[in-house]
Amino acid sequence: DDGQNGFHGEERDALLALVAGFSNSFLHHNWTKVMCYENDPPYWFGIECLNGRVSGVRLENLGLTGEIKVDSLLNLTELSILSFKDNSISGPLMDFSNNQKLIYIDLSGNRFDGAIPLSLLKLNSLASLHLQANNLSGSIPSFDQTSLLEFNVSYNNLSGPIPNTKVLQSFNRFSYFGNPNLCGPPSSSDCNSKNDTSDTNKSKSSKSSKLLPILLVVNVVALIILLFLCIIFFKKYKNLKKRLEEKHILVRDEEKDEKIKMETGGNRVAADEVEKGKLVFASEDRKFELDDLLKASAEGLGKGNFGNCYKAMLERGPIVVKRLKDLKPLSGEEFMKQVRMIADQKHPNLLSLLAYYYSKDEKLLLYKFASNGNVYNRLNEGKGKPTRIPFRWSSRLSVARGVARALEYLHLNTKSTNVVPHGNLKLSNVLIDENDGVLVTDYGLTSLVAAPLAAQRMIAFKSPEYQSHKKVSRKSDVWSYGCLLLELVTGRVSADSAPPGTNAVDLCSWVHRAVREEWTAEIFDVEIAVQRSANHGMLKLLQIAMRCCVSSPENRPEMSEVAREVENIVVTADSEDEEEFSSMDRSLTDESMSTPSRSTTTLDDRR
Numbered sequence: 189d190d191g192q193n194g195f196h197g198e199e200r201d202a203l204l205a206l207v208a209g210f211s212n213s214f215l216h217h218n219w220t221k222v223m224c225y226e227n228d229p230p231y232w233f234g235i236e237c238l239n240g241r242v243s244g245v246r247l248e249n250l251g252l253t254g255e256i257k258v259d260s261l262l263n264l265t266e267l268s269i270l271s272f273k274d275n276s277i278s279g280p281l282m283d284f285s286n287n288q289k290l291i292y293i294d295l296s297g298n299r300f301d302g303a304i305p306l307s308l309l310k311l312n313s314l315a316s317l318h319l320q321a322n323n324l325s326g327s328i329p330s331f332d333q334t335s336l337l338e339f340n341v342s343y344n345n346l347s348g349p350i351p352n353t354k355v356l357q358s359f360n361r362f363s364y365f366g367n368p369n370l371c372g373p374p375s376s377s378d379c380n381s382k383n384d385t386s387d388t389n390k391s392k393s394s395k396s397s398k399l400l401p402i403l404l405v406v407n408v409v410a411l412i413i414l415l416f417l418c419i420i421f422f423k424k425y426k427n428l429k430k431r432l433e434e435k436h437i438l439v440r441d442e443e444k445d446e447k448i449k450m451e452t453g454g455n456r457v458a459a460d461e462v463e464k465g466k467l468v469f470a471s472e473d474r475k476f477e478l479d480d481l482l483k484a485s486a487e488g489l490g491k492g493n494f495g496n497c498y499k500a501m502l503e504r505g506p507i508v509v510k511r512l513k514d515l516k517p518l519s520g521e522e523f524m525k526q527v528r529m530i531a532d533q534k535h536p537n538l539l540s541l542l543a544y545y546y547s548k549d550e551k552l553l554l555y556k557f558a559s560n561g562n563v564y565n566r567l568n569e570g571k572g573k574p575t576r577i578p579f580r581w582s583s584r585l586s587v588a589r590g591v592a593r594a595l596e597y598l599h600l601n602t603k604s605t606n607v608v609p610h611g612n613l614k615l616s617n618v619l620i621d622e623n624d625g626v627l628v629t630d631y632g633l634t635s636l637v638a639a640p641l642a643a644q645r646m647i648a649f650k651s652p653e654y655q656s657h658k659k660v661s662r663k664s665d666v667w668s669y670g671c672l673l674l675e676l677v678t679g680r681v682s683a684d685s686a687p688p689g690t691n692a693v694d695l696c697s698w699v700h701r702a703v704r705e706e707w708t709a710e711i712f713d714v715e716i717a718v719q720r721s722a723n724h725g726m727l728k729l730l731q732i733a734m735r736c737c738v739s740s741p742e743n744r745p746e747m748s749e750v751a752r753e754v755e756n757i758v759v760t761a762d763s764e765d766e767e768e769f770s771s772m773d774r775s776l777t778d779e780s781m782s783t784p785s786r787s788t789t790t791l792d793d794r795r
């Protein structure tokens with residue numbers, strides 16, 4: 189142990205031996221010098237550190253091939269996180285007997301074979317074990333650690349009965365699925381059935397052949413009685429309706445609709461008002477009237493997927509009007525309810541809805557005008573021109589943080605509803621206000637748009653499950669967030685979100701390839717790559733982005749985990765960088781772009 193040097197030599201040797209087994213030139217070049225030094229951020233890609241010790245190894249989706257020696261983890265005694273998920277690593281699993289602090293293990297999506305090692309049974313802090321989608325064989329050892337909360341061995345070649353321990357029985361059959369020779373509860377296959385299925389089938393079929401004629405007669409009689417009852421009921425109903433209509437007691441459906449009063453978050457709106465149109469303010473504070481809006485001069489901001497956006501010049505200052513199109517056929521009441529849900533989302537990094545308007549022919553959403561434009565333009569406009577003001581690392585990190593906080597909030601806040609939290613995250617939907625605050629907009633609109641149109645147009649960054657099933661969810665938001673981060677760190681435009689005529693790439697595949705094939709120098713946008721002191725942070729953000737962009741949704745992290753990790757990236761500045769800062773960029777520092785009132789928001793109170 190050479191801990192007095194600020195790092196642990198045996199751990200370093202163990203990691204170098206581990207990486208020697210993989211033919212990955214990116215890691216070979218990146219894993220040089222020291223991996224963890226005291227409490228500095230980790231120097232190596234995929235490594236997490238605590239007090240100069242290695243606490244995590246996360247090498248996911250890097251196309252790693254080769255074997256890992258069984259004894260390779262023995263010296264990593266402080267390891268709490270281990271993930272090699274979604275590579276092509278083969279050979280037996282490792283010996284975990286010295287890794288008593290392991291909490292999280294994910295080796296899924298590889299080609300590991302052989303038995304599940306018994307050393308895993310001794311890990312008393314283990315909370316999560318993912319071994320699915322490998323070639324593991326033999327029986328499942330009797331895991332009985334009460335710490336174990338997640339367990340998945342599906343899609344292997346495991347066999348025999350699932351041990352009857354409290355812990356293993358507490359997981360559902362999906363944890364065991366895809367192992368044809370595994371049997372007993374919670375799997376759906378019965379351990380005895382294989383031997384005597386033919387006998388039972390025989391006796392079953394002879395019994396059922398006797399019962400069949402009786403059942404048939406009972407069914408026919410029941411059907412005749414039901415038919416008879418229907419005819420009587422229909423005749424009586426017709427008579428009753430006739431008599432009520434004569435007395436004008438029954439109101440026609442259309443008339444009934446008009447009489448409905450709409451309840452919208454405490455605002456009662458009469459249907460005739462809907463007919464005329466009604467401006468409803470999201471907060472008590474009524475700032476202008478419909479007439480002011482109609483009189484105001486307006487300038488087009490752009491055509492979006494939900495309709496056109498205008499900047500309307502009111503006396504009190506500009507506001508943005510979004511004219512919604514291609515909506516679902518919602519009644520006034522339903523529209524108000526859905527929009528109310530959007531208006532109720534309040535977070536310092538969300539552009540809040542000022543007001544909304546509904547009439548038969550016109551549906552509008554009104555927002556505050558963000559005077560510093562959107563982040564897509566900030567990142568891409570004027571590139572290579574002398575007038576370009578560099579978009580520095582600290583500003584990009586602030587955008588990453590602001591968006592992560594907003595998404596985390598939306599995900600927590602919509603957990604109990606069917607509302608898709610965002611559904612259309614992209615850099616042009618991230619705005620910068622006059623105080624350089626980062627504001628996410630266009631959230632929650634999936635609930636208003638006609639489903640086929642939403643499916644065709646909405647999603648900016650198309651996740652694999654969206655492409656195959658047109659399904660948006662929290663996990664597709666995480667994917668979109670990953671793509672957004674990749675655009676921020678690479679300065680490249682993703683093909684999914686690129687306006688026509690832009691030079692775009694399939695960014696997720698490009699970055700994975702770049703990491704695999706060692707064009708590291710090319711990954712980061714030159715504008716930030718020159719900020720040497722920030723390179724660790726950039727690497728960290730790249731790594732987070734790549735975890736968000738893994739193809740299977742269940743393997744993507746939750747937004748709260750992502751937000752915490754982005755939050756933990758330290759902003760560093762050396763004097764050289766400082767000299768390069770332009771005055772405008774100085775104003776886009778972390779403090780100003782994130783949430784000035786963090787401590788007052790409910791989200792941050794929870795932290």
Ligand SMILES: Nc1ncnc2c1ncn2[C@@H]1O[C@H](COP(=O)(O)OP(=O)(O)OP(=O)(O)O)[C@@H](O)[C@H]1O
Nearest residue numbers: 489490491492493494497508555556557558562616
């Ligand atoms: N509140 C706002 N303040 C300033 N600019 C805005 C505001 N809302 C939208 N914009 C800008 O107006 C333009 C059009 O926005 P809109 O939301 O209609 O389309 P989009 O973001 O390109 O696409 P989508 O409909 O998929 O979100 C964009 O450049 C957007 O950044």
